[in-house]
Amino acid sequence: MRVAIAGAGAVGRSIAGELLENGHEVLLIDKNPNSISVERVPLAEWLLADACEITSLDEAALQRCHVVIAATGDDKVNLVVSLLAKTEYGVPRVVARVNNPKNEWLYNESWGVDVAVSTPRLMSALVEEAVSVGDLVRLMRFSQGNANLVELTLAADTALVGTRVGDVAWPVDTALVTIIRAGRVLVPGGSDTLEAGDELLFVAAQEREEELETLLAG
Secondary structure, X not given: OEEEEEOOOHHHHHHHHHHHHOOOEEEEEEOOHHHOOOOOOOOOEEEEOOOOOHHHHHHOOHHHOOEEEEXXXXXXXXXXXXXXXXXOOOOOEEEEEEOOHHHHHHOOHHHOOOEEEEHHHHHHHHHHHHHOOOXXXXXXXXXXXXXXXXXXXXXXXXXXXXXXXXXXXXXXXXXXXXXXXXXXXXOOOOOOEOXXXXXXXXXXXXXXXXXHHHHHHO
C-alpha cells in the first residue's frame, strides 16, 4: 500500500515509521526545509513541497496513493489537503488530524475526510473509557456514513447481562464489532453471552447512540 503523509513533523514521522515497519510505501511531504530529516526516516520517500498546491501533489503522484494522511499542525492545511486528495486525485482513503477540537465539525465528507483523528478528543475519551461503566464513550468519528466508534463497559446491574448477542434487538445502523473480556479480544457471535464488565465496541450511526446507550443501560 502506498501512503502519502502531508506534514513531516513529529506526528508525521512517527506515523511513517509505523507504516514502514508494516511493509508499506510512504511519502512524506513538507514545505519546511527544517522538517526534511531524511536520516530520521531513511526508508521513506521525501518531498520538499507545499501539499496545498496542485503542482506539488502532481509531483507526488497522489493518484497512485491508496491513502493520504493530512498530519500537519494546521487544521486549514489538513482540510485543503484532504479535499484535494479526494476530489482531484480520487484517493480512496483520507485520514486527517484535528488539532483544534472546535474545528472537528468541518472534518467530514464535504472536505474529503474519511476519518478524522482528534488527539484531544481521543485522550479524553480514553480517560472516560477507563473510569466509566454503563456510559457510552465516543472514541472516533468516521465521516463516511456519519458513523462513530463507541465503547461501553457493561454494568453488572443491566438487564442484558446473561443475554445472548443474537437475542438483543440492536438499533438499526449499529454493529457490535468486538467484545473485550478479561484481556481477550472476542469476535462476537450470535450465541455468545454478554457478561458484566464486558467492554463492547460498536460502530454506530450518530443518531443511534442515545438509543444504544438506553438499551445497554437496561
